[in-house]
Amino acid sequence: MLTPFNLLLLTAVFGVVMLFVLLSLMRSGITGVRHWLAAIVCSIVSLLLYAARGKIAPILTFELANALYGAAICLLYTGVCRFLSRPVPAKLLFGTLALLIALIAVFHYGYDLLHVRIALVSIFHGGLCLAIGLLLLRAPQTGPTHYSYRFTAFMAILFAFAHAVRGVVHGTGIEELSSAFQSAPVNLLFISLGALVMPVFTMGVVMIVHDRMMEQAMAAANRDFLTGAWSRRAFFEFADRELVRVQRNRRALSLLLFDVDHFKRINDTHGHAIGDRVLTEIVQRTEKELRGMDCIARVGGEEFAALLPEVDAASALVVAERLRAALGTHVVTEGPTVNAAIAYTVSIGVATLVPSESIAELMRRADIALYEAKAGGRNAVVCAVPDSADKPVIEVRTLPLPAR
Structure with missing residues:
Protein backbone atom coordinates (compact mmCIF):
# COMPACT_ATOMS: atom_id res chain seq x y z
CA MET A 1 0.00 0.00 0.00
CA ASN A 222 35.26 23.99 -34.26
CA ARG A 223 37.49 26.75 -32.90
CA ASP A 224 41.20 27.29 -33.22
CA PHE A 225 42.60 26.90 -29.71
CA LEU A 226 45.04 29.83 -30.06
CA THR A 227 43.15 32.57 -31.86
CA GLY A 228 39.50 31.65 -31.26
CA ALA A 229 38.81 31.77 -35.01
CA TRP A 230 36.86 28.96 -36.64
CA SER A 231 38.87 25.86 -37.47
CA ARG A 232 39.55 24.77 -41.04
CA ARG A 233 36.99 21.96 -40.78
CA ALA A 234 34.29 24.24 -39.35
CA PHE A 235 35.04 26.83 -42.03
CA PHE A 236 34.44 24.39 -44.88
CA GLU A 237 31.23 23.15 -43.26
CA PHE A 238 30.00 26.73 -43.01
CA ALA A 239 31.16 27.48 -46.55
CA ASP A 240 29.34 24.46 -47.99
CA ARG A 241 26.10 25.53 -46.31
CA GLU A 242 26.50 29.08 -47.60
CA LEU A 243 27.25 27.80 -51.08
CA VAL A 244 23.94 25.92 -51.20
CA ARG A 245 22.08 28.96 -49.89
CA VAL A 246 23.58 31.55 -52.26
CA GLN A 247 23.19 29.27 -55.26
CA ARG A 248 19.55 28.69 -54.41
CA ASN A 249 18.87 32.39 -53.89
CA ARG A 250 21.27 33.56 -56.61
CA ARG A 251 23.20 35.77 -54.24
CA ALA A 252 26.87 36.74 -54.20
CA LEU A 253 29.58 35.07 -52.12
CA SER A 254 33.15 36.31 -51.73
CA LEU A 255 36.25 34.95 -50.05
CA LEU A 256 39.27 36.71 -48.58
CA LEU A 257 42.39 34.64 -48.11
CA PHE A 258 45.18 36.41 -46.22
CA ASP A 259 48.29 35.73 -44.24
CA VAL A 260 50.97 37.62 -42.30
CA ASP A 261 53.87 38.97 -44.34
CA HIS A 262 57.29 37.67 -43.21
CA PHE A 263 55.75 35.79 -40.32
CA LYS A 264 58.77 33.49 -40.00
CA ARG A 265 60.94 36.55 -39.51
CA ILE A 266 58.69 37.68 -36.63
CA ASN A 267 58.98 34.27 -34.98
CA ASP A 268 62.74 34.05 -35.50
CA THR A 269 63.43 37.59 -34.28
CA HIS A 270 60.96 37.98 -31.42
CA GLY A 271 60.00 34.43 -30.49
CA HIS A 272 56.93 32.27 -30.98
CA ALA A 273 55.07 33.87 -28.07
CA ILE A 274 55.05 37.20 -29.92
CA GLY A 275 54.09 35.41 -33.12
CA ASP A 276 51.12 33.87 -31.32
CA ARG A 277 50.09 37.32 -30.08
CA VAL A 278 50.21 38.64 -33.64
CA LEU A 279 47.90 35.86 -34.84
CA THR A 280 45.48 36.39 -31.96
CA GLU A 281 45.39 40.13 -32.55
CA ILE A 282 44.75 39.68 -36.26
CA VAL A 283 41.64 37.63 -35.51
CA GLN A 284 40.39 40.15 -32.96
CA ARG A 285 40.84 43.12 -35.29
CA THR A 286 39.45 41.25 -38.29
CA GLU A 287 36.27 40.42 -36.37
CA LYS A 288 35.80 44.15 -35.73
CA GLU A 289 36.07 44.90 -39.45
CA LEU A 290 33.68 42.16 -40.57
CA ARG A 291 29.97 41.63 -40.03
CA GLY A 292 28.48 39.15 -37.60
CA MET A 293 27.30 36.96 -40.47
CA ASP A 294 30.82 36.68 -41.92
CA CYS A 295 33.06 33.78 -41.00
CA ILE A 296 36.76 34.07 -40.20
CA ALA A 297 38.85 30.91 -39.85
CA ARG A 298 42.45 29.97 -39.36
CA VAL A 299 43.12 27.64 -42.28
CA GLY A 300 46.90 27.35 -41.91
CA GLY A 301 49.81 28.40 -39.70
CA GLU A 302 49.59 32.14 -40.36
CA GLU A 303 46.92 31.94 -43.05
CA PHE A 304 43.31 33.02 -42.52
CA ALA A 305 40.14 32.92 -44.59
CA ALA A 306 37.10 35.17 -44.34
CA LEU A 307 33.89 34.16 -46.09
CA LEU A 308 31.59 37.06 -46.96
CA PRO A 309 28.03 35.98 -47.79
CA GLU A 310 26.04 38.29 -50.09
CA VAL A 311 29.10 40.43 -50.91
CA ASP A 312 29.94 40.97 -54.58
CA ALA A 313 33.41 41.47 -56.09
CA ALA A 314 33.46 45.27 -55.83
CA SER A 315 32.33 45.27 -52.22
CA ALA A 316 34.76 42.46 -51.37
CA LEU A 317 37.65 44.59 -52.62
CA VAL A 318 36.53 47.47 -50.42
CA VAL A 319 36.33 45.16 -47.39
CA ALA A 320 39.71 43.64 -48.18
CA GLU A 321 41.44 47.01 -48.50
CA ARG A 322 39.83 48.25 -45.30
CA LEU A 323 41.04 45.11 -43.53
CA ARG A 324 44.55 45.40 -44.98
CA ALA A 325 44.79 49.02 -43.85
CA ALA A 326 43.47 48.24 -40.37
CA LEU A 327 45.93 45.42 -39.83
CA GLY A 328 48.85 47.26 -41.44
CA THR A 329 48.59 50.18 -39.04
CA HIS A 330 48.71 48.12 -35.87
CA VAL A 331 51.64 46.87 -33.83
CA VAL A 332 52.21 44.37 -31.03
CA THR A 333 54.47 45.34 -28.14
CA GLU A 334 56.90 42.75 -26.84
CA GLY A 335 56.17 43.14 -23.15
CA PRO A 336 56.04 45.50 -20.18
CA THR A 337 59.83 45.54 -19.82
CA VAL A 338 60.60 45.91 -23.53
CA ASN A 339 59.91 49.09 -25.47
CA ALA A 340 60.20 47.63 -28.94
CA ALA A 341 57.02 47.25 -31.01
CA ILE A 342 56.50 44.77 -33.81
CA ALA A 343 54.72 46.05 -36.90
CA TYR A 344 53.14 43.56 -39.24
CA THR A 345 51.23 43.62 -42.50
CA VAL A 346 49.07 41.17 -44.42
CA SER A 347 48.58 40.25 -48.04
CA ILE A 348 45.08 39.41 -49.20
CA GLY A 349 43.71 37.40 -52.10
CA VAL A 350 40.09 38.04 -53.08
CA ALA A 351 37.79 35.79 -55.09
CA THR A 352 34.05 36.00 -55.78
CA LEU A 353 31.96 32.95 -56.58
CA VAL A 354 31.03 32.34 -60.20
CA PRO A 355 28.16 30.07 -61.36
CA SER A 356 28.72 26.31 -60.95
CA GLU A 357 31.89 26.90 -58.92
CA SER A 358 32.69 24.84 -55.82
CA ILE A 359 34.19 26.11 -52.58
CA ALA A 360 37.42 24.29 -53.38
CA GLU A 361 37.65 26.11 -56.72
CA LEU A 362 36.83 29.44 -55.07
CA MET A 363 39.56 28.76 -52.53
CA ARG A 364 42.05 27.89 -55.27
CA ARG A 365 41.44 31.18 -57.08
CA ALA A 366 41.78 33.16 -53.85
CA ASP A 367 45.02 31.29 -53.12
CA ILE A 368 46.42 32.20 -56.53
CA ALA A 369 45.51 35.84 -55.89
CA LEU A 370 47.24 35.69 -52.51
CA TYR A 371 50.36 34.27 -54.14
CA GLU A 372 50.34 37.17 -56.60
CA ALA A 373 50.04 39.64 -53.71
CA LYS A 374 53.10 38.05 -52.11
CA ALA A 375 55.05 38.02 -55.37
CA GLY A 376 54.15 41.63 -56.07
CA GLY A 377 55.77 42.95 -52.90
CA ARG A 378 53.31 42.03 -50.11
CA ASN A 379 51.03 44.35 -48.11
CA ALA A 380 48.61 44.27 -51.04
CA VAL A 381 45.12 43.22 -52.04
CA VAL A 382 44.82 41.12 -55.22
CA CYS A 383 41.58 40.08 -56.87
CA ALA A 384 41.23 36.90 -58.93
CA VAL A 385 39.50 37.57 -62.26
CA PRO A 386 36.66 35.05 -62.78
CA ASP A 387 37.21 34.44 -66.49
CA SER A 388 40.96 34.02 -66.03
CA ALA A 389 41.39 32.26 -62.70
CA ASP A 390 45.10 31.61 -63.21
CA LYS A 391 45.92 35.28 -63.93
CA PRO A 392 44.66 37.45 -61.11
CA VAL A 393 44.88 41.20 -61.37
CA ILE A 394 46.18 43.48 -58.62
CA GLU A 395 43.31 45.79 -57.82
CA VAL A 396 44.96 47.61 -54.90
CA ARG A 397 48.66 48.27 -55.30
CA THR A 398 51.22 47.41 -52.66
CA LEU A 399 51.58 50.18 -50.10
CA PRO A 400 54.76 51.06 -48.18
CA LEU A 401 55.35 48.99 -45.05
CA PRO A 402 54.82 50.90 -41.77
CA ALA A 403 57.93 52.07 -39.97
CA ARG A 404 59.34 49.53 -37.54
Whole structure:
Protein backbone atom coordinates (compact mmCIF):
# COMPACT_ATOMS: atom_id res chain seq x y z
CA MET A 1 0.00 0.00 0.00
CA LEU A 2 1.30 3.44 -0.90
CA THR A 3 1.74 5.58 2.19
CA PRO A 4 3.43 8.97 2.74
CA PHE A 5 6.25 7.16 4.56
CA ASN A 6 6.91 4.81 1.62
CA LEU A 7 6.65 7.67 -0.87
CA LEU A 8 9.16 9.85 0.97
CA LEU A 9 11.56 6.95 1.41
CA LEU A 10 11.42 6.01 -2.26
CA THR A 11 11.96 9.64 -3.28
CA ALA A 12 14.97 9.86 -0.96
CA VAL A 13 16.45 6.75 -2.60
CA PHE A 14 15.88 8.25 -6.04
CA GLY A 15 17.55 11.42 -4.78
CA VAL A 16 20.64 9.40 -3.84
CA VAL A 17 20.78 8.05 -7.39
CA MET A 18 20.55 11.57 -8.80
CA LEU A 19 23.26 12.65 -6.35
CA PHE A 20 25.71 10.23 -7.95
CA VAL A 21 24.68 11.48 -11.39
CA LEU A 22 25.47 15.05 -10.34
CA LEU A 23 28.77 13.94 -8.80
CA SER A 24 29.81 12.67 -12.22
CA LEU A 25 29.43 16.24 -13.55
CA MET A 26 31.68 17.85 -10.95
CA ARG A 27 34.74 17.65 -13.19
CA SER A 28 32.97 19.64 -15.89
CA GLY A 29 33.85 22.88 -14.09
CA ILE A 30 30.44 24.31 -15.01
CA THR A 31 29.17 26.87 -12.52
CA GLY A 32 26.05 25.90 -10.61
CA VAL A 33 26.79 22.18 -10.29
CA ARG A 34 28.14 22.53 -6.73
CA HIS A 35 25.00 24.35 -5.63
CA TRP A 36 22.79 21.69 -7.20
CA LEU A 37 24.80 19.00 -5.42
CA ALA A 38 24.29 20.76 -2.09
CA ALA A 39 20.59 21.10 -2.92
CA ILE A 40 20.09 17.39 -3.52
CA VAL A 41 21.97 16.53 -0.30
CA CYS A 42 19.74 18.88 1.70
CA SER A 43 16.62 17.43 0.09
CA ILE A 44 17.64 13.81 0.83
CA VAL A 45 18.24 14.58 4.51
CA SER A 46 15.00 16.54 4.76
CA LEU A 47 12.97 13.73 3.16
CA LEU A 48 14.41 11.24 5.63
CA LEU A 49 13.50 13.58 8.48
CA TYR A 50 9.97 13.95 7.11
CA ALA A 51 9.68 10.15 6.91
CA ALA A 52 10.79 9.82 10.55
CA ARG A 53 7.90 11.97 11.78
CA GLY A 54 6.48 10.52 14.99
CA LYS A 55 9.68 8.57 15.71
CA ILE A 56 12.08 11.42 16.54
CA ALA A 57 11.80 14.89 18.11
CA PRO A 58 9.20 17.12 16.40
CA ILE A 59 11.67 19.98 16.01
CA LEU A 60 13.70 17.74 13.68
CA THR A 61 10.76 16.60 11.57
CA PHE A 62 9.07 20.00 11.35
CA GLU A 63 11.48 22.94 11.68
CA LEU A 64 14.73 21.27 10.62
CA ALA A 65 13.16 19.24 7.80
CA ASN A 66 11.44 22.31 6.38
CA ALA A 67 14.59 24.39 6.78
CA LEU A 68 16.64 21.84 4.86
CA TYR A 69 14.09 21.42 2.07
CA GLY A 70 13.69 25.19 1.81
CA ALA A 71 17.47 25.53 1.65
CA ALA A 72 17.47 22.91 -1.11
CA ILE A 73 15.09 24.99 -3.23
CA CYS A 74 17.15 28.12 -2.50
CA LEU A 75 20.34 26.33 -3.57
CA LEU A 76 18.63 25.06 -6.70
CA TYR A 77 17.64 28.62 -7.60
CA THR A 78 21.15 29.86 -6.78
CA GLY A 79 22.65 27.19 -9.05
CA VAL A 80 20.41 28.27 -11.93
CA CYS A 81 21.44 31.91 -11.41
CA ARG A 82 25.13 30.99 -11.34
CA PHE A 83 24.75 28.77 -14.41
CA LEU A 84 23.09 31.60 -16.33
CA SER A 85 25.59 34.19 -14.99
CA ARG A 86 22.81 36.08 -13.22
CA PRO A 87 23.17 37.87 -9.85
CA VAL A 88 22.11 35.81 -6.83
CA PRO A 89 19.83 37.56 -4.29
CA ALA A 90 21.36 35.54 -1.44
CA LYS A 91 20.23 37.83 1.38
CA LEU A 92 16.65 37.89 0.10
CA LEU A 93 16.58 34.12 -0.42
CA PHE A 94 17.89 33.01 2.92
CA GLY A 95 16.27 35.91 4.79
CA THR A 96 12.89 34.75 3.47
CA LEU A 97 13.78 31.17 4.39
CA ALA A 98 14.61 32.24 7.95
CA LEU A 99 11.27 34.06 8.17
CA LEU A 100 9.48 30.93 6.90
CA ILE A 101 11.06 28.72 9.57
CA ALA A 102 10.22 31.27 12.25
CA LEU A 103 6.57 31.31 11.15
CA ILE A 104 6.48 27.49 11.05
CA ALA A 105 7.72 27.45 14.65
CA VAL A 106 5.04 30.00 15.65
CA PHE A 107 2.25 27.96 14.06
CA HIS A 108 3.65 24.76 15.53
CA TYR A 109 4.38 25.64 19.12
CA GLY A 110 2.39 28.86 19.61
CA TYR A 111 -0.66 27.98 17.50
CA ASP A 112 -0.71 24.40 16.26
CA LEU A 113 -2.26 25.12 12.84
CA LEU A 114 -1.17 22.52 10.31
CA HIS A 115 -3.06 24.07 7.40
CA VAL A 116 -1.31 27.42 7.92
CA ARG A 117 2.11 25.75 7.97
CA ILE A 118 1.33 23.90 4.75
CA ALA A 119 0.10 27.12 3.10
CA LEU A 120 3.29 29.00 4.10
CA VAL A 121 5.57 26.25 2.81
CA SER A 122 3.57 26.04 -0.43
CA ILE A 123 3.89 29.80 -1.03
CA PHE A 124 7.65 29.71 -0.46
CA HIS A 125 8.33 26.64 -2.62
CA GLY A 126 5.88 27.67 -5.33
CA GLY A 127 7.36 31.16 -5.60
CA LEU A 128 10.89 29.80 -6.05
CA CYS A 129 9.75 27.19 -8.58
CA LEU A 130 8.05 29.92 -10.59
CA ALA A 131 11.19 32.09 -10.39
CA ILE A 132 13.33 29.20 -11.67
CA GLY A 133 10.93 28.55 -14.54
CA LEU A 134 10.93 32.19 -15.60
CA LEU A 135 14.73 32.39 -15.40
CA LEU A 136 15.08 29.44 -17.75
CA LEU A 137 12.44 30.68 -20.16
CA ARG A 138 14.17 34.06 -20.45
CA ALA A 139 17.64 32.57 -20.90
CA PRO A 140 19.13 32.55 -24.43
CA GLN A 141 18.31 29.18 -25.97
CA THR A 142 20.06 28.03 -29.11
CA GLY A 143 20.74 24.68 -30.69
CA PRO A 144 20.41 21.59 -28.51
CA THR A 145 19.81 23.59 -25.30
CA HIS A 146 16.31 24.55 -26.42
CA TYR A 147 14.61 21.31 -25.31
CA SER A 148 16.39 20.92 -21.95
CA TYR A 149 15.69 24.52 -20.94
CA ARG A 150 12.03 24.30 -21.93
CA PHE A 151 11.55 20.94 -20.21
CA THR A 152 13.03 22.15 -16.92
CA ALA A 153 11.15 25.45 -17.10
CA PHE A 154 7.86 23.65 -17.79
CA MET A 155 8.37 21.31 -14.82
CA ALA A 156 9.25 24.29 -12.58
CA ILE A 157 6.06 26.11 -13.56
CA LEU A 158 4.04 22.90 -13.13
CA PHE A 159 5.40 22.48 -9.60
CA ALA A 160 4.68 26.16 -8.87
CA PHE A 161 1.06 25.61 -9.95
CA ALA A 162 0.81 22.46 -7.82
CA HIS A 163 2.11 24.34 -4.76
CA ALA A 164 -0.39 27.12 -5.41
CA VAL A 165 -3.27 24.61 -5.51
CA ARG A 166 -1.96 22.91 -2.39
CA GLY A 167 -1.77 26.24 -0.58
CA VAL A 168 -5.35 27.10 -1.55
CA VAL A 169 -6.72 23.65 -0.64
CA HIS A 170 -5.12 23.54 2.80
CA GLY A 171 -4.92 27.25 3.53
CA THR A 172 -8.65 27.78 3.06
CA GLY A 173 -9.57 24.61 4.89
CA ILE A 174 -11.14 22.96 1.84
CA GLU A 175 -9.29 19.77 2.78
CA GLU A 176 -9.14 19.32 6.53
CA LEU A 177 -6.13 17.30 7.69
CA SER A 178 -5.42 16.20 11.22
CA SER A 179 -1.96 15.09 10.13
CA ALA A 180 0.31 15.75 7.17
CA PHE A 181 0.80 11.99 7.04
CA GLN A 182 -2.78 11.13 6.23
CA SER A 183 -3.11 8.69 3.35
CA ALA A 184 -5.99 10.58 1.77
CA PRO A 185 -5.73 10.71 -2.05
CA VAL A 186 -5.41 14.51 -2.15
CA ASN A 187 -2.70 14.47 0.51
CA LEU A 188 -0.78 11.71 -1.26
CA LEU A 189 -0.95 13.67 -4.50
CA PHE A 190 0.45 16.82 -2.91
CA ILE A 191 3.15 14.90 -1.04
CA SER A 192 4.13 13.19 -4.29
CA LEU A 193 4.44 16.48 -6.16
CA GLY A 194 6.39 18.12 -3.35
CA ALA A 195 8.76 15.19 -2.93
CA LEU A 196 9.42 14.93 -6.66
CA VAL A 197 10.50 18.56 -7.07
CA MET A 198 14.19 17.97 -6.39
CA PRO A 199 14.63 14.69 -8.34
CA VAL A 200 12.82 16.06 -11.39
CA PHE A 201 14.73 19.35 -11.22
CA THR A 202 17.94 17.37 -10.91
CA MET A 203 17.08 15.50 -14.10
CA GLY A 204 16.45 18.83 -15.79
CA VAL A 205 19.72 20.42 -14.73
CA VAL A 206 21.64 17.28 -15.71
CA MET A 207 20.15 17.67 -19.21
CA ILE A 208 21.10 21.36 -19.27
CA VAL A 209 24.66 20.67 -18.08
CA HIS A 210 25.01 17.89 -20.62
CA ASP A 211 23.97 20.28 -23.39
CA ARG A 212 26.43 22.91 -22.14
CA MET A 213 29.22 20.31 -22.17
CA MET A 214 28.26 19.32 -25.71
CA GLU A 215 28.39 22.97 -26.77
CA GLN A 216 31.82 23.35 -25.20
CA ALA A 217 33.08 20.19 -26.90
CA MET A 218 31.75 21.36 -30.25
CA ALA A 219 33.30 24.80 -29.73
CA ALA A 220 36.65 23.18 -28.92
CA ALA A 221 36.40 21.09 -32.08
CA ASN A 222 35.26 23.99 -34.26
CA ARG A 223 37.49 26.75 -32.90
CA ASP A 224 41.20 27.29 -33.22
CA PHE A 225 42.60 26.90 -29.71
CA LEU A 226 45.04 29.83 -30.06
CA THR A 227 43.15 32.57 -31.86
CA GLY A 228 39.50 31.65 -31.26
CA ALA A 229 38.81 31.77 -35.01
CA TRP A 230 36.86 28.96 -36.64
CA SER A 231 38.87 25.86 -37.47
CA ARG A 232 39.55 24.77 -41.04
CA ARG A 233 36.99 21.96 -40.78
CA ALA A 234 34.29 24.24 -39.35
CA PHE A 235 35.04 26.83 -42.03
CA PHE A 236 34.44 24.39 -44.88
CA GLU A 237 31.23 23.15 -43.26
CA PHE A 238 30.00 26.73 -43.01
CA ALA A 239 31.16 27.48 -46.55
CA ASP A 240 29.34 24.46 -47.99
CA ARG A 241 26.10 25.53 -46.31
CA GLU A 242 26.50 29.08 -47.60
CA LEU A 243 27.25 27.80 -51.08
CA VAL A 244 23.94 25.92 -51.20
CA ARG A 245 22.08 28.96 -49.89
CA VAL A 246 23.58 31.55 -52.26
CA GLN A 247 23.19 29.27 -55.26
CA ARG A 248 19.55 28.69 -54.41
CA ASN A 249 18.87 32.39 -53.89
CA ARG A 250 21.27 33.56 -56.61
CA ARG A 251 23.20 35.77 -54.24
CA ALA A 252 26.87 36.74 -54.20
CA LEU A 253 29.58 35.07 -52.12
CA SER A 254 33.15 36.31 -51.73
CA LEU A 255 36.25 34.95 -50.05
CA LEU A 256 39.27 36.71 -48.58
CA LEU A 257 42.39 34.64 -48.11
CA PHE A 258 45.18 36.41 -46.22
CA ASP A 259 48.29 35.73 -44.24
CA VAL A 260 50.97 37.62 -42.30
CA ASP A 261 53.87 38.97 -44.34
CA HIS A 262 57.29 37.67 -43.21
CA PHE A 263 55.75 35.79 -40.32
CA LYS A 264 58.77 33.49 -40.00
CA ARG A 265 60.94 36.55 -39.51
CA ILE A 266 58.69 37.68 -36.63
CA ASN A 267 58.98 34.27 -34.98
CA ASP A 268 62.74 34.05 -35.50
CA THR A 269 63.43 37.59 -34.28
CA HIS A 270 60.96 37.98 -31.42
CA GLY A 271 60.00 34.43 -30.49
CA HIS A 272 56.93 32.27 -30.98
CA ALA A 273 55.07 33.87 -28.07
CA ILE A 274 55.05 37.20 -29.92
CA GLY A 275 54.09 35.41 -33.12
CA ASP A 276 51.12 33.87 -31.32
CA ARG A 277 50.09 37.32 -30.08
CA VAL A 278 50.21 38.64 -33.64
CA LEU A 279 47.90 35.86 -34.84
CA THR A 280 45.48 36.39 -31.96
CA GLU A 281 45.39 40.13 -32.55
CA ILE A 282 44.75 39.68 -36.26
CA VAL A 283 41.64 37.63 -35.51
CA GLN A 284 40.39 40.15 -32.96
CA ARG A 285 40.84 43.12 -35.29
CA THR A 286 39.45 41.25 -38.29
CA GLU A 287 36.27 40.42 -36.37
CA LYS A 288 35.80 44.15 -35.73
CA GLU A 289 36.07 44.90 -39.45
CA LEU A 290 33.68 42.16 -40.57
CA ARG A 291 29.97 41.63 -40.03
CA GLY A 292 28.48 39.15 -37.60
CA MET A 293 27.30 36.96 -40.47
CA ASP A 294 30.82 36.68 -41.92
CA CYS A 295 33.06 33.78 -41.00
CA ILE A 296 36.76 34.07 -40.20
CA ALA A 297 38.85 30.91 -39.85
CA ARG A 298 42.45 29.97 -39.36
CA VAL A 299 43.12 27.64 -42.28
CA GLY A 300 46.90 27.35 -41.91
CA GLY A 301 49.81 28.40 -39.70
CA GLU A 302 49.59 32.14 -40.36
CA GLU A 303 46.92 31.94 -43.05
CA PHE A 304 43.31 33.02 -42.52
CA ALA A 305 40.14 32.92 -44.59
CA ALA A 306 37.10 35.17 -44.34
CA LEU A 307 33.89 34.16 -46.09
CA LEU A 308 31.59 37.06 -46.96
CA PRO A 309 28.03 35.98 -47.79
CA GLU A 310 26.04 38.29 -50.09
CA VAL A 311 29.10 40.43 -50.91
CA ASP A 312 29.94 40.97 -54.58
CA ALA A 313 33.41 41.47 -56.09
CA ALA A 314 33.46 45.27 -55.83
CA SER A 315 32.33 45.27 -52.22
CA ALA A 316 34.76 42.46 -51.37
CA LEU A 317 37.65 44.59 -52.62
CA VAL A 318 36.53 47.47 -50.42
CA VAL A 319 36.33 45.16 -47.39
CA ALA A 320 39.71 43.64 -48.18
CA GLU A 321 41.44 47.01 -48.50
CA ARG A 322 39.83 48.25 -45.30
CA LEU A 323 41.04 45.11 -43.53
CA ARG A 324 44.55 45.40 -44.98
CA ALA A 325 44.79 49.02 -43.85
CA ALA A 326 43.47 48.24 -40.37
CA LEU A 327 45.93 45.42 -39.83
CA GLY A 328 48.85 47.26 -41.44
CA THR A 329 48.59 50.18 -39.04
CA HIS A 330 48.71 48.12 -35.87
CA VAL A 331 51.64 46.87 -33.83
CA VAL A 332 52.21 44.37 -31.03
CA THR A 333 54.47 45.34 -28.14
CA GLU A 334 56.90 42.75 -26.84
CA GLY A 335 56.17 43.14 -23.15
CA PRO A 336 56.04 45.50 -20.18
CA THR A 337 59.83 45.54 -19.82
CA VAL A 338 60.60 45.91 -23.53
CA ASN A 339 59.91 49.09 -25.47
CA ALA A 340 60.20 47.63 -28.94
CA ALA A 341 57.02 47.25 -31.01
CA ILE A 342 56.50 44.77 -33.81
CA ALA A 343 54.72 46.05 -36.90
CA TYR A 344 53.14 43.56 -39.24
CA THR A 345 51.23 43.62 -42.50
CA VAL A 346 49.07 41.17 -44.42
CA SER A 347 48.58 40.25 -48.04
CA ILE A 348 45.08 39.41 -49.20
CA GLY A 349 43.71 37.40 -52.10
CA VAL A 350 40.09 38.04 -53.08
CA ALA A 351 37.79 35.79 -55.09
CA THR A 352 34.05 36.00 -55.78
CA LEU A 353 31.96 32.95 -56.58
CA VAL A 354 31.03 32.34 -60.20
CA PRO A 355 28.16 30.07 -61.36
CA SER A 356 28.72 26.31 -60.95
CA GLU A 357 31.89 26.90 -58.92
CA SER A 358 32.69 24.84 -55.82
CA ILE A 359 34.19 26.11 -52.58
CA ALA A 360 37.42 24.29 -53.38
CA GLU A 361 37.65 26.11 -56.72
CA LEU A 362 36.83 29.44 -55.07
CA MET A 363 39.56 28.76 -52.53
CA ARG A 364 42.05 27.89 -55.27
CA ARG A 365 41.44 31.18 -57.08
CA ALA A 366 41.78 33.16 -53.85
CA ASP A 367 45.02 31.29 -53.12
CA ILE A 368 46.42 32.20 -56.53
CA ALA A 369 45.51 35.84 -55.89
CA LEU A 370 47.24 35.69 -52.51
CA TYR A 371 50.36 34.27 -54.14
CA GLU A 372 50.34 37.17 -56.60
CA ALA A 373 50.04 39.64 -53.71
CA LYS A 374 53.10 38.05 -52.11
CA ALA A 375 55.05 38.02 -55.37
CA GLY A 376 54.15 41.63 -56.07
CA GLY A 377 55.77 42.95 -52.90
CA ARG A 378 53.31 42.03 -50.11
CA ASN A 379 51.03 44.35 -48.11
CA ALA A 380 48.61 44.27 -51.04
CA VAL A 381 45.12 43.22 -52.04
CA VAL A 382 44.82 41.12 -55.22
CA CYS A 383 41.58 40.08 -56.87
CA ALA A 384 41.23 36.90 -58.93
CA VAL A 385 39.50 37.57 -62.26
CA PRO A 386 36.66 35.05 -62.78
CA ASP A 387 37.21 34.44 -66.49
CA SER A 388 40.96 34.02 -66.03
CA ALA A 389 41.39 32.26 -62.70
CA ASP A 390 45.10 31.61 -63.21
CA LYS A 391 45.92 35.28 -63.93
CA PRO A 392 44.66 37.45 -61.11
CA VAL A 393 44.88 41.20 -61.37
CA ILE A 394 46.18 43.48 -58.62
CA GLU A 395 43.31 45.79 -57.82
CA VAL A 396 44.96 47.61 -54.90
CA ARG A 397 48.66 48.27 -55.30
CA THR A 398 51.22 47.41 -52.66
CA LEU A 399 51.58 50.18 -50.10
CA PRO A 400 54.76 51.06 -48.18
CA LEU A 401 55.35 48.99 -45.05
CA PRO A 402 54.82 50.90 -41.77
CA ALA A 403 57.93 52.07 -39.97
CA ARG A 404 59.34 49.53 -37.54
